[in-house]
Amino acid sequence: MTPQIEVVFQPHGKRAEFPPGVTVMEAAQALGVDISSLCGGKGKCGKCKVRVLGGDGTVSEPSDKELKHLSEEEIRDGFRLACTTRLGASTVIHVPLRSRIGRQRLQTGGLEIPVKLDPLVKKYRVTMPPPHLRDSRADEDRLLASLTEQHGLPELGIDFDVYRSLPNIVREANWDATAVVWKDRIIALEAGDTSDSCFGLAVDVGTTKLAGFLIDLKRGEVVAVAARMNPQIPFGEDVMSRVSHIMNGGWDALEKLQDAVVSGVNEIIVECCGEADARPEEIYELNFVGNTVMQLLLLGVWPRHVVSSPYTPAIRRGVDVKAATLGLRANPGANAHHLPVIGGFVGADNVAMVLASGILESDEMIMAIDVGTNTEIDLGNRDLVMVDSCASGPAFEGMHIKFGMRATTGSIEKIGIDPETFDVYYRTIGDAPPIGICGSGIVDAPAELLKSGLIMPRGNFVTEMTERTDRLRKGPDGWEFVIAWGKETDIGTDVVVTLRDIREIQKAKAAIHTGADLLMQRMEIDEADISKLVVAGAFGNYIDPENARIIGMYPEIPLERIEFAGNLAGTGARMTLMNREMREHAEMISSRVRYHELAADEGFQKEYIDSLNFPHSDLSKYPETVELLRRYGQKI
């Protein structure tokens, strides 16, 4: 009965004692440590890779099943499958990011990068000596002098609207007030001491989704998060169709789309305030990121020219405007800031991602990919960062995929295929019966089919395999593979992946790889020079990094150098709200990151075609993947 060995899970830091012979998975489940498992601990899906540190000689030997899923290098580094590995002595288990379930499915999420709390907007309580005949200084001078004496502030500007009630507020409050200072200006003056309540809102304006983060700027904490579909969707699902709508409807149409997004943000404000017990009037700054079209529609700027060649943005630098001018619900003096952009298809969201990923402060070379309908790729270090943007399409968002869907309850988010039996293991969000496949599952499907020999590197099905599995078959849309049988699902029909789906995925991943590869070519570096690959985007946290690499979505960079960061644009927006230097940093990024126009790159066409294959026509670019596929028995 007495437990004899201690098992510690990292980076969670959870630990407990267990009887010898416990499997890693059993220990993990007992401690509530999240380790991915699709096949239910049968050693078949290979999703539960962990690294076993210590316990030398007392850990069970790798089984045949394990050896199928692990490369020699992985075994050398201590990687094992959690479900089949038994421990005989105290050990430390490192659970890599890719093997974690990621239960906190906050679609709005993203890395929290600690920044010094030093927002552009701050509150200062100030008490003033009442005037008398021998001290009849102006109310303005009295306020400014007291701010200087009590807070060391330089002589500040004062917003015009603050002047209007200045004489009344200071007297009603008996010369005890709180000044709200934005940059070098007083934007609001409040009676009494209100210095405890100072909020800001960071907003990621996506073409599809709005995500808002209410931040307590006094304490530097995110106190509420809310998301909404972008209310502009009825005017067009993508940026092109929204701009077309405006071209047809004129300035009235632009105003309608502006109103739509503003009303969406206002709903987020109300929801966040409700959650955090704050009032909209206590929000003194709002920071926005979004692509260049979202930027123009939010600001009400004519958007036509950014979507037609040569794709010139209207505004590059960050824009400050009174939130009230845009119709946003916040303090009347609140500032709305839209972060700067880089180029026609590289918006403030990318600036925020570069900021959050720290490329421009890095000595080493970093690549960052923000996967979306348009995918931006940044590559460089403190000396030079280049960015390009590729039209990767909406396949990874579930669109143009037969059973594709957004990541919600019931969507298949992970897929494993047993390379011998071709049984399919999957996990759905919320463990509900499947109703479709979301982004990370859409990445898994072709990778697993490839590993199992069910498709060829060119993407077509190996039709002879119909002899070995009835999951491969000809359906109404041509060849298809059954991921979930109708009886397992909530929709009554088989959930399949079709050849057409695979073609869509090939186009999408080829576009992204081409963008990445051409940047590397233009900067004259190769994979070995890249010390970190950051993958961002709404579903970024949930992609299987190895499967993404198997299909050639990005260059073959060692898995330990790949980081998934989720919604980094939102992270950057929060950083610029919390620290004023980050704002300058964003301007610096906007002016320094060099935009590479793929449409003007002569190498584009060839590289795109070569990138359509899984993982690539030039296999010398993917040696590890080739080795892995060969280990699975594929002739490549």
Next chain:
Amino acid sequence: MTPQIEVVFQPHGKRAEFPPGVTVMEAAQALGVDISSLCGGKGKCGKCKVRVLGGDGTVSEPSDKELKHLSEEEIRDGFRLACTTRLGASTVIHVPLRSRIGRQRLQTGGLEIPVKLDPLVKKYRVTMPPPHLRDSRADEDRLLASLTEQHGLPELGIDFDVYRSLPNIVREANWDATAVVWKDRIIALEAGDTSDSCFGLAVDVGTTKLAGFLIDLKRGEVVAVAARMNPQIPFGEDVMSRVSHIMNGGWDALEKLQDAVVSGVNEIIVECCGEADARPEEIYELNFVGNTVMQLLLLGVWPRHVVSSPYTPAIRRGVDVKAATLGLRANPGANAHHLPVIGGFVGADNVAMVLASGILESDEMIMAIDVGTNTEIDLGNRDLVMVDSCASGPAFEGMHIKFGMRATTGSIEKIGIDPETFDVYYRTIGDAPPIGICGSGIVDAPAELLKSGLIMPRGNFVTEMTERTDRLRKGPDGWEFVIAWGKETDIGTDVVVTLRDIREIQKAKAAIHTGADLLMQRMEIDEADISKLVVAGAFGNYIDPENARIIGMYPEIPLERIEFAGNLAGTGARMTLMNREMREHAEMISSRVRYHELAADEGFQKEYIDSLNFPHSDLSKYPETVELLRRYGQKI
């Protein structure tokens, strides 16, 4: 027939040849030189004093009549009466300001002080290279870079509203546009080359009158002038009654008064634009001066506290706000600037006067008096300037005076009394039959009565004089003196000056003198230290400086050191519109001029009572005036 002598009038510079024996007045009239004359050339009114330079020994000897009007010092300096002085040889005649008629009765007038043309708002025509795939810079960057290349401008800010149509304007204009730059921001962008049309408006917002000056900022010329009664007058004739009205009516009442003055300024804009063939949209900046209450009512700031002890202004520094925010008709991006103020009763009009009078640049001591319902007095030099404000009341504006009126056609603006016959000579504006007495006449009346021995230094009539003139009599309001008989007037009744009028004048002039005297005391200087006295105010140009001094309106400073400058506040407003450094200078004045609160000065009461006498209880302060009165035969 051959003219033999040349007569030159200075400072007019007019000259012609005349037969010897010509009187100065005859020569002046022939040349259209304006020399004051009330008695029609009879040597009785003494208003036509000129200085005769040269012609030694050939100029007629001073007559007895002349000697009555001239002091020994004046005769020594060459002063003579123009009407009785005959010339025997070529001479130069200097016509002092006080003897000029000033026919250009522009009530809005004021000195034109030349400043370097360097306005805060300027236009820059800019052509940009059209974008293409290898130069897809943002429209913003393209514009800014071209402005830097073509005009050496630093990186400018851009007004939010300019962004909205930026992409359209540059393309419609085929990349040829005009940027309107205010300070360090682009406030408007216009298609094509509009750089020739750039206007600004300087506005003096008086309690009673609005005066606007449209200035061509490209050429530095005043191109139109317009004036209106302040449309706030129906809400109260003076500042106190307007503030009371607002106290009763609340923010709605404040808004009505703000709308009133704004509509008045808008009418001025339309009139000026019509006159100058300009459009309101071509006005890019408006500069306002006014007292502190007018400032707050224009800006819509709660005005109560500035009119009750301890009289604290709300705003001291200059205020910039979009003209559109105030409802002013101008370019949508135009800036409205209100000049800074100094203290509760010392407004931007005084800052403008200090600016225009150059006190703070002067090595020597200058006193400047801006006569109005409130009279501000500034005294100092580059080291220190002090200002105080005294409630001189509206007597000099014609109010509380039985036949007082504003300076319009038919108002008596100059009065002379023959000290022997007590005949009265007067001049009316427009030479129309008299209907009342305006400010300069109101100054003349007690001075002339005093010189003629009709009133005592304490202001009461010398009733024994009824024996020598039937103009002195007892009327319905007590003792009075007839200035114009009913048959001469347009109103059918005698125009008189009453004892009560004289009491009002005494109070007004005592307040002004007290303000001036106490400033001198506090700065520990006396009359001899003052190198220049500048008298400003709407009627300033038309006051007889000697008569004003005889009644003790200001300290006894030699007449040649007294300058009349008219509406110097308007002059200052124009200067700050035309030259950006003047704006900084105004801020410097606002912060450096030290406000002296008369209400807190212990010497006030005594000095005010002593100042009620004509010219003063302490005659040692007015030695020249005493000598003059004694020369006229007065026992003083």
